[in-house]
Amino acid sequence: MSEALQILQKYWKHNSFRPLQKEIIDSVLSGQDTFALMPTGGGKSICFQIPAMINEGICLVISPLIALMKDQVANLQKRNIKAIALTGGIRSDEMINLLDNCQFGNYKFLYLSPERLQSDWILERIKNLPINLITIDEAHCVSQWGQDFRPAYLKIAELKNHFPNTPFLALTATATPKAKEDIITQLGLQKPQLFQKSFARKNIAYMVFQTDDKLFRIEQILKKNPQSSIIYVRNRKSCLDISTQLRYLGFKATFYHGGLTSKEKDKNMLLWMQDEAQVIVATNAFGMGIDKSNVKTVIHIQLPENLENYYQEAGRAGRNEEKAFAVLLTNSSDIIQAENQFINILPDKAFLNSIYIKLCNYFQIAYGEGINEQFSFNLNLFCLKYKFPVLKTYNAIQFLDRQGVLTLSHEFSEKISLQFIIPSKEVIRYTSLNPNDEEIILAILRTYPGIYDMQTAFNLPLIAKKSNHTETQIHALLQKLKEKEIIEYHSKNNDSRIIFNEIREDERTINRVAKYLENQNKLKREQLKSVLEYINEDTVCKSKLILNYFGEITNTNCGICSYCISKKNKKTDLVQLSQEIHSIITNEELNSREIQNRVNNKSDEVIFVIKQLLENKKIILKPNNKYIIKL
Template identity: 60%
Template sequence: MNQPLDVLKTYWKHEAFRPTQEEIITTVLSGKDTFALLPTGGGKSICFQIPALLLPGICLVISPLVALMKDQVENLKAKNIKAITLAGGISFEETNNLLDNCAFGGYKFLYVSPERLQQDWVLERIKSLNVNLVAIDEAHCISQWGHDFRPAYLKIAALKDYFKVPFIALTATATPRVETDICTLLQLENPVIFKNSFARENLGYHIIKTEDKLGKLKQIFIKNPEPSIIYVKNRKSCIEYSQTLNDLGFTSTFYHGGLSTKEKENNMKLWLEEKTKIIVATNAFGMGIDKPNVKTVVHLQIPDNIENYYQEAGRAGRNGNKSFALLLTPEINTEQLKNYFISNLPNKEFLHLVYKNLNNHFQIAYGEGFEELFYLNLNQFCAKYNISVTKTFACLQFLDRQGILTLNNLISNKASLQFLIESREVIRYTSLNSKDAPVIETILRNYTGVFEQVTIINTALIATKSGTSEEKVITILNKLQAQEMIDLKLQSNDISILYNEPREDSYTINRVVKILENQNQIKVEQYNAMLDFVSDTSKCKSVLISKYFGEENAKPCGICSYCSLKNKSEPKSVSTSIQNLLKNTALSSKEIENTLTFSTEEIIFALQNLLENDSIFLNSNNKYQIK
């Protein structure tokens, strides 16, 4: 098995490569440095995994995302390919053992974060390995103009001194400026550059103006009942929209960073196996997901940048069938949205405040904390210090990207309880409440002292042994407490924080403030570009995206919201009907839509024409009014 196609067929069970994959693999195998810009769904990982399998030695993969590294390692293991990840938070001894396995255990892939390579002893161990290829995933992180800049990426170029092997840099989203930065800062030698087009011929981008998002979702899913993704900005919306859709008769589940691993896997499985057709998710969802038959991706809020929007929208239609990326938004006040966005960006003073509060909360003395792991409930922490949850999380993400902290989302319920009633009363309760019985009986079997004293219990273990979810265990415990059967103390943590350096207050923060200010400026520019994309009613949406990423000769797609309206000959009766309606009172687009019998697209198109011709205007209440 010495040909790339043989490896593809054997391990991935595919009969042919996707566009440019084989050319990239051949280039890497010839020993040349390579830059690969493969928009979402292009199959980036195969481009370094197949060459690594064909070459003697081990492939060093550098990635900033713990979840993505774990996902790729699990996928490789499922194919009986030996792979290891040096995830954060593991001990010196365990790391050492894993590196021994890399040296002597016939492993083909070692996944590390760029921050790991800054640990001298780890780097010394890796330098002794027979590395056959260095792959830099999410390579846009090396550029300050990339949407996830990480300074640790700037140190990767030093590996060129130790490994005389090909380097391959991969990304799904990079503007021309970011592309130049990647090649320069990684010191790629005469790199062969591969770039797939950002155009997706089968994917229609639609901006739908609506005040009634739930009503519009009902229309969408009745018309397109195939598998769908809804992206929202916070965990609460995930749960609420999923529950509401289920109440309306659609099958839905949800996914966010605060779920336990088991809950994520269960919910993901429900959706992948189409036991539920809709998954409502935050941007934590999508890592390594390649479900080909997703028909519709819906965004219920405007994303922060085109890079994220393109990747998330691009999870629709990977089977080549016609699909839709729908962004639902009311009429927007651009300046108001910009000001709100800027107000949620953390500045120097707020970053200082969060870092100081964090140290006080964990009771870390000056000069202490190095390599200590802590757990945090973000909402409780923010309530304690009366600070914004959104801005605080942004600070923690920033400190993570600077390598000062390592941040992980999790759900960890620490519980302690003592029964306040006699054992025979507990047994009587279980006989009358059979649904609660497995959880209670599991507690009694595993924690014999719960009647005599307060006992710390492991809710995840109880869930596993009783064959239910941790969420259900917590619900039952709260129910028992409400009935005064137990004394319960429950603390839920949704974040773990590993300190990568000792507490040094002003010195720690002051040395990264300039990076924060630059990043804030770039984020504002990116958000402005996203608002321009949403607001522009004069160009094809696919063309706008392609131009943002540097493709100047992109052709209109024919299926986006702009092209669809342009290709329709709008009957004068729509405009006339709207004008007659507005003679009596000002109305929102939803009120107009509910009154007239025309389609949403026809009404939106007519409203845009009337606005452009100054026949109507949008008043301060976001209602249309005749001039």
Template identity: 60%
Template sequence: MTQALQVLQKYWKHNSFREPQEAIIQSVLEGNDTFALLPTGGGKSVCYQVPGMVLNGITLVISPLIALIKDQIENLQKKDIKAIGLVGALSIDEISDLLDNCLYGNYKFLYLSPERLQQDWIIERLKQLPINLIAIDEAHCVSQWGHDFRPAYLKIKLLKEFFPTIPFLALTGSATTLVQQDIIEHLGLENVAVFKKSFERENLSYHIIETEDKLTKISQILTKNPQSSIVYVRNRKATVDTCNQLNALGFKATFYHGGMSFQEKEKHRLLWMENKVQVIVATNAFGMGIDKPDVKTVIHLQIPENLENYYQEIGRAGRNGEKAFGILLTTQYDIELAKRLFEENIVTKNFLKDVYKKINNYFQIAYGEGYLQQFNFTIQKFCSSYNLPVLKSLNALQFLDRQGILTMENVSSEKVKVQFIIPSKEVIRYISLNTNVEPILTVILRTYSGIFDQEMPINLELIAKKSKTSIEQIVKVLQELHEKEIIDLQLLLNDSKIVFNEVREDDLTINRISKYLENQNKTKQDRFTEMISFIENQSTCKNKLLLRYFGEEITDDCGKCSTCLKKKKTDVKDVVSEILASLKKSPLNSRELESSLGFTSEEIIFAIQTLLEKNIISLNANHQYYIK
């Protein structure tokens, strides 16, 4: 293991492995098939990247997430490690060139999606590579009982025939006992070494708090814990609205969602990563690849779909080992709403067929055609065209993606077409009178000489780089010029890119995959029921419930979750004593008392009522309590 440790120190700048990374890497280096269950933050990628660097040849990494593949490749390249990925809508020639690079270019890592293995010619090319290890990330996708089943994962077992002496390493961050058994069986792992890290996070406490005034409760939490925090919300609009509300209350906050451009995401992410803001308000698009050790609180304002997602998201808190909190703010209405939304957004076979036909019609794909055609795509526009519900349609398209029928990739691109409609001398005069736009317009005029004669597509990233400004500022300037009738402007915003992986066959396609849809819906229903039970159960320790879900049994209560704290409810005398001590300094209202003392609102209210009844305190004109 000396060489593995040297690799870790050289490329990852760590002096030691986390438990049980070292044992997993040792198993792989000994040539064993290995299964590793490492909950979020456990450092899964190091378990294949370090042995991949130690062994001669190239490591094949199979991952279902294009964004994660790109992120991993970028991180490796920053370490001067050669990595390549077969991602996006690549032609056969482009894929062939990339595989030639793997063969002759001394690359150490080749990433691809499981769907690529369904192409026989790619398998033939892989046979020619000096593969030293096959790593299967998100391995729970091989199980029909997993929360993200992808049939293409079932093809991975075939690689055993072609690489019988190469070790397989299956990695997952969340898997029940049943799913763990499925992974080992369906991947064909032989004499497998199994490593599991406990899901217990001793420094993390779980709190379900019922409150009608969520904003006030967030304010109290962030005031009491002024360290770095994440607030998860359901949709993009809520990220912006909640962020604005927190800023108005005096907190430094930013937001993050899947519809933002890469530049915007990176800008907002860095504000939070560098602690220039305390809070990032985000959808669940945020978090992949984020390893910020000093996150103190993760707050959910809506109910997650399942305990796997919930555990992964709250698991971003407390990675430095210090005390941290996972908090879900809810009401009975939220629970009823979540149940209704869940039922409304379950994708039936008929709805899936309808969406599949309409997405083909939307892009004018004829029956029997469409193979490897790709299109820019905005789901809101698509749904608006056919009067379809957005979330349910997105669920349908994501299911088609997991089945390999199509690939939907978040790109958040901005395509801009511009033509100047006033003479060039008038543009120069405008620049002289508005020097703030000079860098941007000068670059555009120099780069696109025919822009007065015809409408031309312009590259925002190139202009931003040359003018040393941001894409957001360029768009703002162009919109102002358009309003002043100086230019004609077409600004096309795309959330996604869609690639059709099969020819259009309508009923044949949907009938073939409908059995997987039925299994998925049953699995989703079971997991959602477990999530609601976790929230509503007020008698069992939250830590016990969560660990039990993942197949771990413990005897002792954690003593710090919301359920445990209610069990050892604070003596009212202690609350009364602290309230009186605070009111001796100055009059305070109930919210101020709750915020400063840290007791629950129920404890504060009960103590105040006791003091009022005994005529010890009274209420002034400002609705503040004071000692008589």
């Protein structure tokens, strides 16, 4: 038995490797630079963890995802493997102790973000460590043709000068052919061994359905496939709304988003993992590290930002190799909504320049100064002062963060969150008895319609402006409402922080990073265009479209996607369907949904025939939305 297999059995309790894992491990152990493109669920971490355990020394793992680093370190420590992560928020003296532990404490793994390599003293300490392997996780961030490009990744190639005989292993789950070539070039990989697992998931049926009633279609899908399911939505409010509606329809449903407490996340996750809830409705905050083998259906009810994300999220279905479904529900309004969400909020060079100059003025930083200065920062106050759109501004600041111009702490949240805990009619009764409070309360209710259902982040300056009151007056009212047990109210003091990483040079600073902004915006437009082609193209197999996007050309249809199924199905006889519908409603009034349940045809066919019958004046629509025969 090989040493690699022995370690796999001892620490991970598996008796065999997944496809390509052993080949990648052998390549790394032979000292070769290696590039591995393994889709979600392929077991990438094993590919560097096992060779690092076999060789003397420590494995340096560079990753942009703090949550993933913490998760991997925790999993290694559970197996009594010594691992450390240098994440944000660690003081310099603590970091020195951690690096001492790496050097003298027989540690096997050191995780850090690429930005850490920009600190000269950290780089100097790393040079003196017995590094046996350098792993670059989420390697698509190296490429300017990847959506998460971070210039700090470009510094990794410099490690080649300090560790010329140490193999590099680049890992990613999604990369187009152009991005793959760029990663190899930017990391300076020397004659790398290339391993690429096919993107084909032969057991997943990719389905795209046009529907105006998404909830009804979800109900049909979940009844037909009552096994474990995920429904992906775009925002937190939709999580709550859809899960509530599903429970009302009789499904066991829970939800998951980034705004939940750790306790709530763990509780809801456990319900789903243990199959006590059939469905979990989630934002894209859900999924990292989730490996539930029996997920039958993954449903997206809004368009994804790109096919990379969609492929990863859809790929959480069918990991037990049984047939599973990846369903995307769409309608005519989705395209406009997607453009508003993904394209119209992209900052251009002029907007970025304006944001940077206003930020410097806001904190009174003079030209040629500001390096390493830190400030408490409230995004909403800043946007209110300069009348900037919040999302577009946040994207601009995030871009400056990724470029290393400044650092925005990722603990951003509103100062206040609150929820009304009495029924709406009782709130109305309170306002009628307390007219002095009415203006503020109405401003809150109009701004946050979901505030009865969940703890809601609260923008104090905005409500002050809308209600024509001072922030002090609003604070006083909130405290009073809390004491009367009308609201649950939490005041937080954790504005985000901004650190300026270089001196202020206005246009010179922005000109230096503008080319990356242009590439990013161009890429995002192309990615959304690919999503629209995926949903609108009705003459090509859906699986084939996804494979082609990732550069995997195939002439074989999958046979199970929505396109392939439509080709197999006999063409519906619309005349016969028309007669059937006419006959059904001869003796009773039915709405369109009830008609569809009776005839068991596709919804678009039923709607088409109903419209034809209406236009030909064979049936009429009553005020109660039910159809009857026209006499």
